[in-house]
Amino acid sequence: MVAFGKKLKDRQIEEWQGYYINYKIMKKKVKQYACQIETGGYERRYVLKDFSRMLDNQIEKIVLFLLEQQGILSSRIAKLAFQQEMLQTEFDLPRIASLQAAYRDIGRDLLKLLFFVEINAIGLRKILKKFDKRLGYRFTDYYVKTRANHPYSQLQQVFKHVGLGAVVGAISRNLAELDDFQGSYLSIYDQPARPLQDPVVDAIRAAVDRLSHSTNFLTYLGQHALIIHEELPTPNDENVDDQRYHFMTLLLNLVNTFLYMVNTYIIVPTADDYSMSLGAAPTVCGIVIGAMAVAQIFSSVYFSAWSNKSYFKPLVFSSIVLFMGNVMYALAYDFDSLTVLLLGRVFCGLGSARAVNRRYISDCVPLKIRMQASAGFVSASALGMACGPAIAGLLQVRFKIYMITINQNTIPGWVMAVAWVFYLIWLSISFKEPGHLAKPDHVPENNTSLAESDTLENGATQPLLSSQAHQDDADEDQECDMSEERSENSHAPINSIGAAYKLLTPSVKVQLLIYFMLKYATETLLAESSVITSYYFNWTTSKVSIFLVCLGLTVLPVNVIVGSNISNMFEDRQILLASEIMVCLGIIASFHIIIPYTVTQYVVSGLVMFVSAEVLEGVNLSLLSRVMSSRLSRGTFNGGLLSTEAGTIARVIADATITLGGYVGERRLLNVTLLPSLLICILAIIATCLTYNSQY
Incomplete structure (x- = not known):
């Protein structure tokens, strides 16, 4: 087991060790503050000033x-540029090759410098978290507000690699010019979209993007999956065991995700009609839709635990249960039973294997393609969300096969039942169970990297140092780190709610609240769409389907725009707050107050709310992955499960609100269901403002 301070030191470039953040000294200082405060020796103002001065000195050392x-x-x-100028008058192939090699050497040295900056940035974040946790102060909020937002901020030099972009550009341009020396008059500026041909430049760009949290479409989209990576980078991140990965198995996981989302939303346009055909009120559609989410709260936990031992068996079980649930849903019409209908949807929820799909990507997909796989997971979900209502809109049929009725209400169940049978057959033929599945209740002694990964967030829950005095520095540091780990059993996976809750800092709780809010708002909009549009506008099932499809189809374009442009122009926390405000405005605009309610008001306000929530989800999960303990990347109660549970509970409550709102009548339903969304959104905005500077 290697604690964070030891791990940080081990990953430093040896010849530059004197210029790194002195994590060990600052950790001891925090312990000293804690002891003195307990005895009344230090005042809060002195501690803030003294530690700020120490951090300022450390940061200045790094920046200089x-x-x-x-x-x-x-x-x-x-x-090198001067030598390159000489080539304009004479063509010398050996000199060109020599210059290219020299530029690549500079590129490799630049990579070392970027790695140096990244290690220091992580160390700074860790010591700020450690200080807040140990002393109970909101020091991060104070320090970031006074330092990061200052026009001469040295902190920004570390976190935003100010100035290094010019060096990256010079290396890229000159290497490209040497590559195209023979007869080409175009530069990288003329062809910005051309693929980079030099691996050194590719590696530099990747390091810069990782350091600054710059994103492209795939990166931004992949963040929605909340697959947490190891916090400390290594120069050998590409050396990942690929033997557990199997492309067809990954594809089967993505197809499972797609089919499940289709299964979730295929009934939305017709749920109110189906409820009325069984003698219930149209607003009972909230319970019908939400029954699947209720069951998913429990299925997410046992599927997550099951995936510690197997991926294949949970997917087989999921397919069988979903087949049974859809058959029950379809037969409820002929049985004339609302109970059978609800049980069918409960069975569908019990078959939710999204936790397995996410865990496979996190545990088995190589790091070099993990972000693409994460983006595929999110894309499959978005596509399924759009395809579900589209299929429902196309299935406008009515006939009987023997005693079985096939109509627009029952055919979604039959279609999905057939789909899950075909999927089960494909799964049985093509799935490959990954080897080396980790046991959930212990860490193998010889698995050094796994044990290291678990100690990244020790400071979030443990004392900073043990009282090992009068030893040499190396022994003391190692002994303190080992003491920390033993005291909290930090190497164990997170397999209980209590252990997971201890790692939820205020910043994490705020991000989970935001996720809850956006899922509550979008579920309210989608689930009650058929009832609201039928009451106000007399929309048919086809029109409701078209509206829902249009909303679903905005997901990918919005992520393209935000991921490629907006997220690189503004900080995540800025986009977060702006998106929350836009969601709030969309909710306010949706209320029916005095004036006649129009299609334009409903569609525009719904679109603003939904699109803003999509933008919010990306930055929300991006920030959550940074402020959340990396210990939550493994175990049953991992970060992905916690976010899924928060979103699922939000959907359940939203669907229940729709059904309860039916008791006040359809005329008041819209305002009654929007009011909780508005209140939760305002609460989330206030919480974001209070923790704004800790979301860094």
Whole structure:
């Protein structure tokens, strides 16, 4: 077991060790503050001032070294540029090759410098979290507000790699020019979309993006899956065991995700009609839709636990249960039983294997393609959400086969039952169970990397240092780290709600509240759409389906725009707050107050609310993955499960609200269901403002 401080030191570049953040000294200082405060020796103001000064000195040391190295690299590039100018008059292939090699050497040195910056940025975040947890102060909020937002901020030099972009650009441009030296007059600026041909430049761009949290479409989309990666980078991140990965198995997991989302939303346009055909009120559609989500609250837990031992068996079980649930849903019409209808939807929820799908990507997909797989997971969900209502809109039929009625209400069940049978056959033929599945209740002694990964967040729940005095520095540091781990059993996976709850800092709780809010708002909009539009506008099932399909089809374009542009122009926390405000405005605009309710008001307000919630979900989960303990990346109660549970509970409550709202009549249903969304949204905005500077 290796604690964070030891791990941080081990990953430092040896010749630069004197210029890194001195994590060990600051950790001891925090312990000293804690002891003195307990005895009344220090005042809060003194502690804040003293630790701020210490951090300022550490950051200045890092920044000055960074500027010095940047100047050295710039000087080397300038000398090479002079030699490159000489090639304009004479073509010399060996000299071109020599210059390319020299630029690549500079590129590799730049990679070392970026790695240096990244290690320090992580160390700074860790010590800020440690200080807040140990002393109970909101120091991060104070320090970020006073330092990061200052026009001469040295903190931004570390977190935003200010100035290194020019070095990256110079290396990229000159290497591209040497590659195209023969007869080409175009530069990288003329062809910004051309694929980079030099692996050194690719590696530099990836390091810069990781350091600054810059995103592209796939990265931003993949963040929706909340698959937490190891916090500390290593130069050998590409050396991942690929033997557990099987492309067809990954594809089967993505298809499972797609079919489940189709199964969820295929009934939305017709749920109110189906309820009325069985003698219930149209607002009972809330219970019909929500029954699946209720069961998913429980299925997510046991599927997550099951995936510690197997991926194949849970998916087989899921397919069988979903087949049975859809058959029951379809037969409820001929049985004239609302109970059978609800049981069918409960069975469908019990077959939710999204936890398994997510865990396979997290545990078995190689790091180099994990983000693409995560994006595929989110895309499959979005596509299923759009296809479900579309299929329902197309299935406008009515006939009988023997005693079985096939109509627009029952055919979604039959279609999905057949789909799950075909999926089960494909699963049985093509699925490959990954080897080396980790046991959930212990960590193998020889699995060093796994044990290391678990100690990343020790400071979030443990004392900073043990009282090992009068030893040499190395022994003391190691002994303290080991003491921390033993005291909290930090190497164990998170397999209980209590252990997971201890890792939920205020920042994490706020992000989970935001996720709850956005899922509550969108579920209310989608689930009651058929009832609201039927009452106000007399829309048919086809029109409701078209509206829902249009909403679902906005998911990918919105993520393209935000992931490729907006997220690189603004900080995540800025986009987060702006998106919450837009969701709030969309909710307010949806209320029916005095003036006649129009299609334009409903569609525009619904679109604003839904699109803003989609933007919010991406940045919300991006921030959540950064502020959440990386210990929550494994075990039954992992970060993905917690976010899924928060979203599922929100859907359940929203669906229940729709049904309860039916008791006040359809005329008041819209306002009654929107009011809780508005209140929760306002609460989320207030909570975001209170923790704004800790979301960093």
